[in-house]
Each structure stands twice: as structure tokens, then as C-alpha cells.
Amino acid sequence: MTLSYSERGEQRGIQSKPKHWRNPLYSTHQIFGGYLAYDRRNTSKSNFDQIGFGIERLTANLDLGLNAYFPIGTTRSVVDSRLGNTAKIVGNTLGIDRQQDFEVALRGLDAEAGTRLFAVGDGHVWGYLGAYYYAGDNFSGFAGGRGRLVARPQKNVEVNLTVQSDSEFGTRAWVGVGLTFPGLPPTRREDNSVELAARISHPIERQVAIVVTEETITDTITAINPSTGQPYQVFLINTGAGSSSDLTTLGFSPNSLVFVGVTNQSGGFTQFANSGNVTLVDGVQLFSATTNQSVNTTFGLVTLPALTPSAPSPTIRGTVILANNNTVSGFNITPTNAAGIQGTNIANPTLRNNTISTATTGILLQLVSNPIIANNTVINSTSRGMSLTESTNARITSNIVTGAVGEGIGLDNALGTVLIDGNTVRNVTQTSTDTNLESGIFIRNNRGDANITISNNVTEDNLQSGNRVDGIEVNLCRGDSFAVVDRFTDNAFGTCAAPASMTVNVSSIATDGRLRTRVNSQSSRVLMFITNLS
Numbered sequence: 001m002t003l004s005y006s007e008r009g010e011q012r013g014i015q016s017k018p019k020h021w022r023n024p025l026y027s028t029h030q031i032f033g034g035y036l037a038y039d040r041r042n043t044s045k046s047n048f049d050q051i052g053f054g055i056e057r058l059t060a061n062l063d064l065g066l067n068a069y070f071p072i073g074t075t076r077s078v079v080d081s082r083l084g085n086t087a088k089i090v091g092n093t094l095g096i097d098r099q100q101d102f103e104v105a106l107r108g109l110d111a112e113a114g115t116r117l118f119a120v121g122d123g124h125v126w127g128y129l130g131a132y133y134y135a136g137d138n139f140s141g142f143a144g145g146r147g148r149l150v151a152r153p154q155k156n157v158e159v160n161l162t163v164q165s166d167s168e169f170g171t172r173a174w175v176g177v178g179l180t181f182p183g184l185p186p187t188r189r190e191d192n193s194v195e196l197a198a199r200i201s202h203p204i205e206r207q208v209a210i211v212v213t214e215e216t217i218t219d220t221i222t223a224i225n226p227s228t229g230q231p232y233q234v235f236l237i238n239t240g241a242g243s244s245s246d247l248t249t250l251g252f253s254p255n256s257l258v259f260v261g262v263t264n265q266s267g268g269f270t271q272f273a274n275s276g277n278v279t280l281v282d283g284v285q286l287f288s289a290t291t292n293q294s295v296n297t298t299f300g301l302v303t304l305p306a307l308t309p310s311a312p313s314p315t316i317r318g319t320v321i322l323a324n325n326n327t328v329s330g331f332n333i334t335p336t337n338a339a340g341i342q343g344t345n346i347a348n349p350t351l352r353n354n355t356i357s358t359a360t361t362g363i364l365l366q367l368v369s370n371p372i373i374a375n376n377t378v379i380n381s382t383s384r385g386m387s388l389t390e391s392t393n394a395r396i397t398s399n400i401v402t403g404a405v406g407e408g409i410g411l412d413n414a415l416g417t418v419l420i421d422g423n424t425v426r427n428v429t430q431t432s433t434d435t436n437l438e439s440g441i442f443i444r445n446n447r448g449d450a451n452i453t454i455s456n457n458v459t460e461d462n463l464q465s466g467n468r469v470d471g472i473e474v475n476l477c478r479g480d481s482f483a484v485v486d487r488f489t490d491n492a493f494g495t496c497a498a499p500a501s502m503t504v505n506v507s508s509i510a511t512d513g514r515l516r517t518r519v520n521s522q523s524s525r526v527l528m529f530i531t532n533l534s
Contacts, residue, residue, distance in 0.1 A: 018052070022200050031058040031200060039069075041105075041210040046077035048105040048210045058199055063114040063128070067206045071105035075137055079103050079214075087223060087295060087302040094223035094232045094257060094295065096302055099216060106211045108134035112146070121153030134168075134211050142168045158202075168213055178203075224298040225255055227283060227325060232257050232295070237273060238314065239289050239307045241265050247274040247316070255283030260331070261308030262290055269310075273331070277318040277338075280326045288313050288330025291353070313355070322349050322365075329353050339364040340378070351376060361387050362401070374398055384410045385425070392416040401425045407442040408459070412493045414443050418452040426461045428469050439473035446477055446493045447500050455507045472509065476502050 018037030025031070037052040054067035084097040112130030119125075128148040135141030144166025151159045158178040165171040222231045233253050236243035239261035244250055247260055264270040280286060287293040289307035315332040322328070322343030327350040333340040340356035342364040343349055349365070350372040356362040362378030362385050365371055369392040377400045378385040385401035385408045388394055393416040401408040401423070408425030411418070425440040440459030443452065454472060462469040477496035 018204065018206070020204055022058075024197065024200060029060050032056070033058070033204070035204055035206070037206070039208060039210055041212065043103055043212055045079040046074075046103045046212070048075070048077075048103075048212060049073050050105065050107075050210050052206060054204070054206055056204070061116050063112075063126070065112045065130075065205055067110050069106075069108045069207060069211070071107055071136075071210065075105045077103045083221075083299050083302075085300075085302055087297075087304045088220075089234055089236070089259075089304075089307070090220060090222070092234050094234055094297075094302075094304070095220040096223050096297070096299060097218060098221050099218050102215045102217065103212050104136040104139050104215050106134040106136040106139070106213060108132060108207070108211055110146075110207065112148075112205065114148070114150075117149075120151050123152035123154060126150045126152075132164075132166075132207075134213075136213070138217075139213065139215055142166050144168075221299075223295065223302065225283075226296060226298045228255050229298075230255070232297075234259065236261075236289070236307070238262060238264055238270050240267060245270075247278055248276045248318075252279075252281045252284050254281050255325075256285075257295065258284060258286050259289040259293070259304075259307055260287070260314045262310050262312060262314050263308045271312065271315050272317055273314040274316050274318060277321060278316055279321040280323050280328075282324045283326070284323070285327040286320070286329070286331075287327070288353075290314065291330050293329060322346055324348060326350070327352075331355075332357075333359070335359050340381075343368060350374075355379070356381075361385070362404075363387070366390060369393060371395070376400075377402070379403055381405070384408070385428075386410065388412070388414065390415075391418075393418070395419045396421075396423060398422040399424075401428070403427045403429075405429050406431050406438055408440045408462075410439075410442045411444075413445050413447060414452065415445070415448040415450050418450060420452070420454045420457065422456045424458045424460070426459070428459075428462045430468055438468060439470040441472045442470075443473070444475035444478060444493045445500060445502060446496045447498065449500065450502045452502065453505045453507075454509065455505070456509075458510045460510070472506070474502070474504055476500060 018035045020033065020035040022031050022033035033056045035054055039050045039052060041048050048071055050069055050071045052067060052069045054065065056065040078100055080101040082099045087094050087096050110130060110132035112128050114126050114128035117125045117127045130146045131143065132146065133141055133143045144164055146162065146164035149161045156179060160176045163173040225232050233256040235250060235256060235258045237247050237250065237258065237260040238245060239259060240263045243265065245264065260273045262270055290310040290313050291306050293304050294301050295304060313330055313332050315334060317334055319335045319338045320328055320333060320341045322341065324346050325348045328341060330353045333354055333356045337360060339361045340359040340363060341351055345367040347369045349368065351363060352374045355377045357379040359381050361383050362381045363373060364387050366389045368388065371391060371394050373386065373396045375398045380403040383405050385404035387410050389412045391411060391414055394414060396409060397419065408428045409423060420441060428440055430438050440462050441454065441457060459471040477500060478494050
């Protein structure tokens with residue numbers, strides 16, 4: 001007679017639907033069986049499914065069982081992912097280290113043999129020894145051993161103790177108690193046929209819960225340029241063997257990263273990065289490789305550690321000519337009778353951590369939107385230290401200008417939202433004739449609307465004998481309505497053709513010169529708020 005029945009097992013997060021067959025052979029006091037099962041497990045982070053099957057042989061004194069488990073569908077699930085905040089050069093791309101935590105459903109095989117040990121109550125105590133092996137996709141396998149004691153003092157009561165150990169999960173032990181209803185009437189222990197028949201309805205011995213392990217994998221992913229959605233392309237200049245030797249002759253690719261060091265191909269020191277002007281194309285970020293640099297990616301801002309750590313920065317002997325979306329960071333720039341960095345009709349330049357000396361104008365920008373100028377030092381320019389003409393949404397922060405002529409930081413038609421914060425301007429000298437412009441920080445508009453914040457700046461050592469340099473000066477529509485003596489001698493950015501407005505917030509300023517405002521009130525409007533002025 002063949003008995004066939006189904007069991008449905010459900011625990012927290014675990015579902016099991018086995019179909020089991022057992023065929024008793026009473027003449028030989030043994031039962032042969034097999035099953036096919038579908039299992040599902042929800043770990044609270046992942047869902048896994050598997051197919052299991054097995055065979056068994058049960059006798060009055062010896063049990064044998066073999067089970068196999070095969071996950072189906074998704075067998076690996078990412079449960080957490082962490083990106084490092086540092087980058088590295090990988091070939092000609094920028095790489096970021098990543099750690100991912102996975103849950104992995106394992107396929108496995110287990111086998112077990114058991115024998116009757118001694119009598120207890122109306123039944124017996126059985127002992128079982130077994131082994132198992134599990135492995136998964138991209139997961140090396142592990143083997144383990146299991147031992148069980150099962151006591152059946154009555155036909156409807158089962159108590160078991162299980163101990164198992166392996167290299168993946170360690171050593172574990174647990175106790176279980178099982179009851180079946182209705183129970184069979186007590187029988188004599190020596191009646192093997194009756195005892196064997198009672199075991200037909202016992203649960204099959206198998207791993208109901210899908211075996212799931214956790215795995216952490218570290219790899220490197222390619223940094224993506226958020227502006228293009230494509231990987232960055234990296235070029236190296238003077239960073240040692242395999243790098244190029246002259247920035248001027250490099251054929252720039254749009255949206256690439258260029259790192260310039262001070263180590264030639266033979267490993268020796270080289271100071272100069274170029275032999276002429278450096279003309280950038282759209283999207284190029286030009287970095288010194290002697291200091292850490294920050295790069296914006298689709299994964300956020302990451303830091304590339306210095307490739308050639310060195311106290312001296314690489315020197316560019318010429319003018320850096322900007323295109324759209326350029327960054328220039330970490331250079332000594334020493335042009336001859338020219339501007340240090342210049343750009344016309346461009347958007348989104350970022351200029352930071354540069355030292356510019358011997359230039360006519362340290363930074364010269366015209367028709368520029370969204371410029372960021374931060375932590376630069378301009379020394380001894382022969383005209384303005386920084387000059388922005390027709391700019392929108394400029395941010396000028398934490399710069400030092402020393403020894404400029406006329407204006408340290410000068411803005412003509414600074415429109416939109418403008419921030420001038422944390423700058424130091426010192427030793428600005430007057431031009432040979434008074435132009436009515438001279439000031440440490442100077443702004444003049446003759447059109448449009450502006451919201452300007454001037455905060456935490458210092459202007460010092462600008463008032464010297466015969467030197468008429470104001471600390472901070474703000475002008476709006478200062479043109480023909482003013483007396484000739486009060487007009488700008490260059491006749492630029494004075495008279496307004498249409499009404500214009502300016503809101504200026506001035507705070508936390510230390511200056512040894514005047515804070516001056518000149519406005520044509522008939523064609524323009526200025527709101528100025530001043531706090532903490534010394």
C-alpha cells in the first residue's frame with residue numbers, strides 16, 4: 001500500500017508545501033519514501049524560493065535519508081550598498097570603491113543515518129548523525145556536521161535535541177517538542193510492525209527554511225560625470241612614468257579630468273606644466289595632482305588623494321583660457337603681461353586654491369554666469385586683482401588679494417544673487433589719476449536687479465599717503481546725472497537706460513577705508529543693510 005499526503009508548514013517568513021510519498025513493506029519491516037517540495041522564505045530584506053526533493057528508507061532499527069535543495073528565481077539580493085568617499089585612477093577612468101551586502105540563497109545537499117538506541121516509556125530514543133554541504137552563486141561552499149537525539153516516549157509525543165556545526169554559521173543547538181493528534185493507543189515496544197506503521201505519518205526530516213547567508217563584496221565602480229551621464233576620461237601630466245609631459249600640447253577632450261603633477265617620467269622633479277597658454281574646452285576640470293582634489297559624480301562628491309604629494313604646486317607659465325563648466329584648482333599661475341585666468345561668454349567656472357602672480361589682472365571674467373571663485377591668492381597684479389564684467393550669480397569667497405592697482409575685487413554689472421564673503425584685500429594702490437573707481441571691493445551697476453551680500457571681509461593697508469582707495473564702494477546708475485567730477489572717468493556702467501534695483505547686505509566688515517554708496521535715486525533703488533562694521 002502506498003500512502004500519499006501533503007504537508008503545509010508555515011513559520012514566520014517561511015512557507016513550505018511538500019508532496020510526500022511513503023510505501024510500507026511490512027514483510028521486510030521497512031518503509032521507502034520520497035517527496036517534492038516548494039519552499040519560500042522572507043528574510044524581511046529579501047524573498048527567496050526553492051525546490052527540494054529527497055528520498056528515505058525507514059526500518060525498525062535504521063533510518064537513512066537524503067535531501068537536495070535548489071533555489072530558483074532570484075538567488076542573490078543586495079540589502080545594503082556603501083560607497084567610499086575617495087576615488088582612484090583606474091586606467092583612464094576614475095574609480096570609486098564600493099561595498100555591497102548581499103543575502104544569498106544556497107543550494108545544498110544533506111544526508112543522515114539514524115539508529116534506535118534504547119527504550120523510553122512506550123517508545124525509543126533514536127540517534128542520528130549526518131553531514132551537509134551548501135554553496136551559492138559566487139559564494140564558496142562549506143560543509144558541516146549534524147547530530148540529533150529523538151525521543152518518542154509515546155506515539156503522539158516527540159522530543160528532540162539537535163546540534164550542528166560548520167564554518168559559516170558556527171555551532172548551534174536547539175530543542176524541539178512535537179505533539180500529534182489524535183494519538184495512537186499505546187503498543188508494546190517490541191511490536192515492530194505497529195511501531196513502524198505509526199511512523200508513516202511522522203513529518204519528513206528536511207531543511208524547511210531556505211538556507212540564506214550574508215556576503216560582503218568590495219569592488220570598484222566607474223565614476224560618472226553628472227553633467228553627461230558618461231564616465232569621466234582621465235589624463236595625466238607629469239605624474240611619473242606613462243604620463244604626458246606638456247599641458248599645452250595635450251589634446252583636451254570635453255568633460256575630461258586632467259591631473260597635473262610635478263614628477264617627470266624619470267621620477268625627477270619638474271616645476272613647469274606647460275610652454276604657453278592653456279586653452280580649455282567645455283567641461284574640462286584641470287587639477288593639480290600635488291594636493292587632494294574633490295570631484296563631483298553622480299554618486300556625490302568624492303576626493304582623489306594627491307597623486308604626486310609635494311609642497312610646490314605645478315606652475316603654469318601663461319594664461320588659462322576658460323570654456324564652459326571648467327574647474328581650475330591648485331596651480332601657481334605666472335603669465336607675462338596678461339591675465340592669469342580669463343573667460344568670456346561662459347557659464348559655471350570654478351576657480352579655487354590657485355596662486356596667481358605677475359598678471360595684469362589675476363582673474364578676468366566677462367559675460368559669465370554662476371562663477372565660483374574661492375580660496376585663491378592674487379599677488380601684485382598691475383590692475384584689478386579680480387575683475388568680473390556682466391556677471392550673474394557670482395560667488396567670491398575666502399580669497400586674498402594683495403598689491404592690486406585700482407580695485408582689489410571689482411564687479412561691473414553684478415546681477416542676480418551675489419555673495420562676496422570672507423575675502424581679504426590689502427595694499428591696493430591708486431591709479432596714476434583718480435578715476436572715481438578705486439576701492440578694495442568695488443561694485444557698479446547700470447542695469448538689472450541684484451541682491452548682494454558682502455560679509456566677513458577685511459580691507460586693510462589700502463589708505464596710504466596720497467592713496468585714495470575706499471574700503472568698499474557700491475554704485476548704481478552713477479552716470480550723467482552726477483557732476484563731471486563725480487563720474488567714472490572711463491564713462492562705463494554709469495547712466496541707466498531703464499530702472500534698476502539693488503539690495504545690499506553688508507555685515508561683519510573690517511576696513512580702514514570708507515564704505516561708500518553712490519546712487520541716482522530718480523532711475524534706481526538701493527536698499528542697504530549694514531551690521532557689525534569696524
